Amino acid sequence: MFERPLNREATVADVARRAGVGKSTASRALGSYGSVSSEVRLRVLAAAEELDYRPNEVARSMNTGRSRTLGVIVSDIENPYFSVATRGITDAANASRYNVILANTSENLEAEIHAVRVFLDKRVDAIIVAPSSAYQIEHLKAIRTSGRPLVLLDRKVPGLDAVSVEVSIAPAAHEATSRLVELGHTRIAYISSLQTDGDSFAGFPLGISSVEDRLHGILDALKEAAIRPDPELIRFKVVTMERTAEVIEELLGLADPPTAILASDSTIARDILLALRERDVGIPANVSVIALDDFPWSPLTGPPLTVVSPPIYEAGFAAAVAAIDAIEERTAKPVALQARVIYRNSHGPAPTRSVG
Amino acid sequence: MFERPLNREATVADVARRAGVGKSTASRALGSYGSVSSEVRLRVLAAAEELDYRPNEVARSMNTGRSRTLGVIVSDIENPYFSVATRGITDAANASRYNVILANTSENLEAEIHAVRVFLDKRVDAIIVAPSSAYQIEHLKAIRTSGRPLVLLDRKVPGLDAVSVEVSIAPAAHEATSRLVELGHTRIAYISSLQTDGDSFAGFPLGISSVEDRLHGILDALKEAAIRPDPELIRFKVVTMERTAEVIEELLGLADPPTAILASDSTIARDILLALRERDVGIPANVSVIALDDFPWSPLTGPPLTVVSPPIYEAGFAAAVAAIDAIEERTAKPVALQARVIYRNSHGPAPTRSVG
DNA sequence: TTGTAGGCGTTATCAC
DNA sequence: GTGATAACGCCTACAA
Secondary structure, eight states: OOEEEOOOOOOHHHHHHHHHHHHHHHHHHHHHOOOOHHHHHHHHHHHHHHHTOOOHHHHHHHHHHHSEEEEESSSSSTTTHHHHHHHHHHHHHHHTTTTTEEEEEEEOOOHHHHHHHHHHHHHEEEEEEHHHSSSSOHHHHHHTTTOOOOOEOOOOOOOOOOOOEEOOOOHHHHHHHHHHHHTTOOOEEEOOOOOEEEOOOOTEHHHHSHHHHHHHHHHHHHHHTTTTGGGGGGOOOOOOOHHHHHHHHHHTSSSSSSSSEEEHHHHHHHHHHHHHHTTOOOOOOOOOOEESSSSTTGGGBOOOOOEOOOEEEEHHHHHHHHHHHHHTTOOOOOOOOEEEEEEESSSOOOOSSOOO | OOOOOOOOOOHHHHHHHHHHHHHHHHOOOOOOSSSOOHHHHHHHHHHHOOOOOOHHHHHHHHHHHHOOOOEESSTTTTTHHHHHHHHHHHHHHHHHOEEEEEETTOOHHHHHHHHHHHHHHOSSSSSOOOOOOOOOOHHHHHHTTTTTTTESSSSTTOOOOOEEEEEHHHHHHHHEEEEEHTTTTEEEEEEOOOOOOOEETTTTOOOOOOHHHHHHHHHHHHHHOOOOOOOGGGOOOOSHHHHHHHHHHHHHHHHSSSSSSEEHHHHHHHHHHHHHTTTTTOTTOOOOESSSOOOOTTTBBBOOEEEEEEEEEHHHHHHHHHHHHHHHTTTOOOOOOOOEEESSSSOOOOOOOOOO
16 A cells, blocks of 8 residues: 655756756756856756656755754643643744754653754754753753754753743742732642752752742742741642642641642643542632643633743744754844733632631 | 854764774674674774764665654644644654654645645655645645655545544544433534535535544434534634634524534634633533533533543554554554543533523 | 675865 | 766675
8 A cells, every 4th residue: 555656756966967957057056056047047947847856855954964953852742831832833943944853751851861862863953952850961961062052941951051941930920929928828839740859948949940930939929928938838749640639638638738729830730620629629719729830721710720821832932943043053132031920710818717 | 152063973984993894894783784793793882882973864864765754744733632642643653763743734724735845855754644624635645656654633535545543523422412412402503613625515514534523423413313403503614712702602692592512622612611701601501512522621621521532642643653554564453543422511401491 | 794885865166 | 157076974785
């Protein structure tokens, strides 16, 4: 059924022969560089048309060393955060006639290292990655030593020669937290899927900028309200639905349980909502929920979710623009992206406590 | 900042020189084919290690004619349907050491044609596409004449030499419709984003299998219940949020408005829910809603959405497996995929009519 | 088992 | 303005 027919594709040599010119002349006419007499150009173009000539991009890449391809490494394209960012990346890439090659890592460092190696072997022109670790970065350094631009999506890694496209979440996270405090909440939990590694500060991890950013926003708001943050309420490495359910169970079982929960991303938010619903915990009657991430269905959850909405599409777009600018040796101007709070109905006044 | 260093990557020739052997011997040792004495193999491998040699996949592609790359063309990676399918594709591709290159078309035929051309120029080994039209298929035929396998995701196109990975929706659509009928619904609307073109049957388009499939399930169920389908309640080409709102407005304004609405996919479902909520139409009190598609947030909408859930990840996975089997000239066994109904709370008894 | 000599299709160099 | 000719890095006869 799928036997490969032997009719070879036409090459420059074929076109040249048919047009009665030399190979290099044909190549010049087709590639529109160097100088060709307009008469010859027309003849070559006509021959190409007749033979249905299409340049072999692989051969072209081999010779130029460029592939017009961007390698994109995300943890999971199913996650709306990354699918939206990827759409931004492909749209920007497309506009500059670049292509996008995709790899999922499932937040697995080994997979990320592998993806980098494969992309480098395939001679992508640049790599855009949302790195899973801020500490194991030899493979990322290898990208730079190979001479290719590296763009970090959403996370900044210190000591790495790379462009970072960051969305500032802190101000919006601060605003959302302050709003909760205004509504009487003093026990505010934060649940994150982040795989922490490396140093920590007052029990909280440090190093991956987007986390610091979210946390700083939250902690600053608490500090301003003279609320001492309780390490018990800050949970990292919550990666599965089961783990989320456990954490919710633990939090609700606390002597002084949280009255509000902040979710680091949309997947965590979903699992939290699921766990709360299973336990018939009223939202926002018993506990307020705010997601520090947005997704297409957030207006339609029950109840409609209050979110901190980061401009992810724009971040992806900017990342690809930065990558392409670097490839083509233009100096890019960094864009400043800010998340904003969208108030809906999943947050409300803190419930009055049964025990004073 | 991004100056390209001049330290060339090591090539087979470099490795050969360092190991003190010929180019082809080194090549054999590295590629583990042909015969090499184990002593020489070790020497070559050591040299490669020392030089940090990595094969140039572009050069390899150039003379094998294969790129170990799958081209994937979807309308929008932001759509959970396609992001989940793409995850399935990349997972299957990865397992066989293939890569995935991605293009979005926004349901635009021109963009699809362009993507096919670019992928062919880049010498992908196969193309997986959810085609936007069942009639304009010259570009798809070009894939086959180029000698590359073509796999159609979710849609079957008659007269095209391609493998189709289909999910049978009809039985589940039939079941869901019958359930609505049991609950007293006789006015059941179907809203689809599909860009119809070509022939139609009794006012309904034909040719794109997945649509036929959904429609047949619905129409058969109505027929069994002796309910005459009303063309007024079947709407195609509903592609924007604004258009969805208009259609909802029109439907609700009908003399005999629908008491249940079937949404063809999750995006339409979202827009329908949004439009109904804006008009304060109670779900399912005033109108039942069922989506003929699933997505991660369906259990958490307000109210939790009753859906026809197709195994999309599996469909994507199967599509990539089929593509790779065809590339490697294995005969693939087609997989039968079935959607199933997940009953939740967005459907209920038909409201009693004010006017008999 | 090993090495030499092409060839893949393009772009780049340099005489003419 | 044009056309041989040589790269790019790999694989693969074929010969030794």
